[in-house]
Amino acid sequence: MNSGWLESTILRTASFLAPGARRAAWLEEWRAELWYVPRDRAARFCLGAFRDALWVRQSDSCPESPLESPASCLAFLAVIAVVSLVLAASLLTPLRLRTALWRLSPRDLPAGCMAMLVYTGVFLPVTRMVMGQAATHGCPAPWRSKLRRMLFMAAKVALIQPVMLCGLFLMILVGPVLPFAPCAIPAAWILAFRWLIADQRQRCPVCLRRLTDPIRLGAPSRTFLDWYGADSMCLRGHGLLHAPEISTSYSGSRQWVRLDASWSVLFSETAGARHP
Amino acid sequence: MADGPSLSHASAMILQAIQNGHIYGYTVMEVTGLPSGTIYPALRRLEREQLIRSQGERESVAHAEQRPPRKYYKLTRSGEAALEASRRRYPLIAQLASKQEVRDT
Numbered sequence: 001m002n003s004g005w006l007e008s009t010i011l012r013t014a015s016f017l018a019p020g021a022r023r024a025a026w027l028e029e030w031r032a033e034l035w036y037v038p039r040d041r042a043a044r045f046c047l048g049a050f051r052d053a054l055w056v057r058q059s060d061s062c063p064e065s066p067l068e069s070p071a072s073c074l075a076f077l078a079v080i081a082v083v084s085l086v087l088a089a090s091l092l093t094p095l096r097l098r099t100a101l102w103r104l105s106p107r108d109l110p111a112g113c114m115a116m117l118v119y120t121g122v123f124l125p126v127t128r129m130v131m132g133q134a135a136t137h138g139c140p141a142p143w144r145s146k147l148r149r150m151l152f153m154a155a156k157v158a159l160i161q162p163v164m165l166c167g168l169f170l171m172i173l174v175g176p177v178l179p180f181a182p183c184a185i186p187a188a189w190i191l192a193f194r195w196l197i198a199d200q201r202q203r204c205p206v207c208l209r210r211l212t213d214p215i216r217l218g219a220p221s222r223t224f225l226d227w228y229g230a231d232s233m234c235l236r237g238h239g240l241l242h243a244p245e246i247s248t249s250y251s252g253s254r255q256w257v258r259l260d261a262s263w264s265v266l267f268s269e270t271a272g273a274r275h276p
Numbered sequence: 277m278a279d280g281p282s283l284s285h286a287s288a289m290i291l292q293a294i295q296n297g298h299i300y301g302y303t304v305m306e307v308t309g310l311p312s313g314t315i316y317p318a319l320r321r322l323e324r325e326q327l328i329r330s331q332g333e334r335e336s337v338a339h340a341e342q343r344p345p346r347k348y349y350k351l352t353r354s355g356e357a358a359l360e361a362s363r364r365r366y367p368l369i370a371q372l373a374s375k376q377e378v379r380d381t
Binding site for chain 1: 312316344346347
């Protein structure tokens with residue numbers, strides 16, 4: 001048996017080279033193999049894990065979407081927010097030249113982002129109402145999960161503010177040239193809010209990863225009073241999301257079905273074998 | 277699917293080791309003398325090319341013996357055919373693996 005800290009550290013470090021969706025299964029496989037390696041050869045054995053992890057990454061034909069995990073989604077939005085802030089800062093000079101009302105400096109950009117929250121406070125609830133009810137849960141989610149979901153949503157909303165501010169500056173700049181710009185920018189904001197809400201609803205309430213592998217069930221042209229729609233699943237095995245394609249009296253909204261720990265064996269295989 | 281002549285020497289050695297009953301990654305590594313950084317990616321590639329197939333050990337068996345469950349490998353029919361073809365190309369492979377087996381016993 002072998003469980004030295006050096007070997008564990010090597011394997012843990014190498015695992016970051018493996019694709020995120022297969023990382024846990026990959027690490028488990030190497031740890032299992034390490035158990036059988038004599039102690040004096042263990043560190044050398046573990047060094048091979050780097051090459052294997054790289055091979056797994058290179059052979060992974062379908063890389064993980066930047067929006068799949070909550071951390072990568074926030075990182076992606078953070079990059080867009082930084083780019084938007086840089087662009088907004090560069091638009092300040094032409095704005096000053098175009099209109100005397102705009103005497104903003106780069107220091108005012110955070111305050112500008114805060115001002116955008118006013119628009120968000122108006123548009124986001126309206127968009128949410130228009131998009132209908134969120135998924136219903138068979139049993140109430142624990143408060144920690146609810147809190148994580150709320151914090152994740154709040155972070156996404158915060159990171160989208162610089163993008164909105166940048167859009168506002170563009171609207172003011174190109175508005176006199178392009179007459180449709182004053183309508184296009186608010187429309188883009190609404191689309192952004194729609195994406196925020198749809199993305200939130202398409203995530204597992206437990207781990208906040210995006211639900212994947214939607215499977216369509218039923219045939220709309222053949223069924224009468226029968227359920228049809230699509231099922232998406234959480235690759236970590238936390239549950240399934242039933243999304244009906246028409247709302248009926250018995251199945252009006254999306255429904256989250258929590259799976260207990262007895263399903264975890266199936267899903268650990270699925271997470272590992274997702275990308276052929 | 278890879279055919280016999282395109283099989284590398286290392287791949288042929290791995291297939292031979294599996295056929296000789298060294299069905300776990302580490303035992304294949306021991307019997308072939310190849311490093312772990314070669315063996316494990318090679319096993320994955322051979323599995324992708326459907327020359328071998330892997331299966332997880334039953335958890336109940338492993339837990340009863342107080343050890344983690346391992347992945348083991350078996351040759352597929354294509355793998356057997358590819359190994360047969362590669363034996364003509366690398367005639368010493370069968371001999372090398374069998375010598376190692378004798379040393380193990």
